[in-house]
Amino acid sequence: MSGTIIDYVKEYGKHSFDEVPMNDVDSLVLCQLSYLKFDGLVPDVRENRRSVSVEELALHADYERLFADERYEKDNRALFEAVRFSRRFCRLRLNCHINIIEKKWETQFSAVTFLLEDGTLYVAFRGTDETIVGWKEDFNMAYLSPVPGQAYSVKYLHMVTGKLHKPFFIGGHSKGGNLAVYSAMKCIPQVQERILKIYNMDGPGFRPEVLDECGYEKIADKVIKILPHSSLVGMIFEKDIRYRVVESKTFGLAQHNPFTWIVKDGKFIEVDGIYERRRLLNTAINEWILSLDEKQLKTFVDTLYQVISASQAENLIEFTADWKKSMNKVVSALKEIDEQTAQMLKEIVKSLFEITGMYMKEEVRKGIIRSDSHGKHKSRRLKASKEERRTE
Secondary structure, eight states, X not given: OEEOHHHHHHHHTTSOTTTXXXXXXXXXXXXXXXXXXXXXXXXXXXXXXXOEEHHHHHXXXXXXXXXXXXXXXXXXXXXXXXXXXXXXXXXXXXXXXXEEEETTTTEEEEEEEEEOTTSOEEEEEOOOOSBHHHHHHHHHTTTOSSOHHHHHHXXXXXXXXXXXXXXXXXXXXXXXXXXXXXXXHHSOHHHHTTEEEEEEESOOXXXXXXXXXXXXXXXXXXXXXEEETTOSGGGTTOOOTTOEEEOBSSOGGGGGSGGGBOEETTEEOXXXXXOHHHHHHHHHHHHHHHHSOHHHHHHHHHHHHHHHXXXXXXXXXXXXXXXXXXXXXXXXXXXXXXXXXXXXXXXXXXXXXXXXXXXXXXXXXXXXXXXXXXXXXOOHHHHHHHHHHHHO
């Protein structure tokens, strides 16, 4: 019977990590737990305090604060309860939490370290949270390296491994996966040697020059990248053919939600690859980003952030709570953009459509050639493309 990571914890939670070692699904469970709001409940990485148990968190007076993120509030509660009452996860201890939001420097950074009962650690970097500044930092990755969050990730890893002298896993979902890989590339050799595996769960990749400069080949064999069937976020700057693709119970961008990934018999259900139509779009977007110079990218990202910030919403929950109010302010902000910037934005967006159209035309051409050579049968790739279009 298939289910989600919540079902996995309930079904396989009877096995300790000593009995069944860390696996891909466990990694996603811990990455998702890193989204909980641990401020004031888990010791700060800059303090020297003992770690806390899952049970201590459950009994804490501020327990309800853990679930302040409204996006996944219901699922996060269910996951935490499953973890609390499972043999596999109930002995987890947590320490070295950090949460930094700096609007001035466009930074949102958070991480926590799990101490597993088998003596290993799992360093988990939180992905993009609901703050608008967090999404701005994601966009900044297109042209800045390192973004502040990436620099923080290296400092954090050095602080944790300086305190806790154990072999460790490192991972994250979404932006957290990018931070896991970046910190692993940039940490000192003595720390790098202690890394067991690096998990990037549907997180964006890196510009080619960043991989070269940071020596990605030193850690490549330890990286496990997992993407859902219709991944967009995880395919940004992704050319590594060694990623694996898993099935989701939903479609389109909603597959970025870890609670939609399907688990069966203690493992993710794997599929052959990204949906063809989505893969083509991802290729076009990557080529588009790489075709723009730093000034164009910065203009595009800064203007996008400017008009969204004009809504005066503090986070994306507020932004979407009252669409009419938010969009009225966004439209007003667009009117204030100077003519030169507006013209540049038009050219930037036009180039995206041109590149996307080029890839789609080429694919149709290939499909027609195959169709002609196989009589009336349409190509499998065109069928997949139409199926993806229907489901999204």
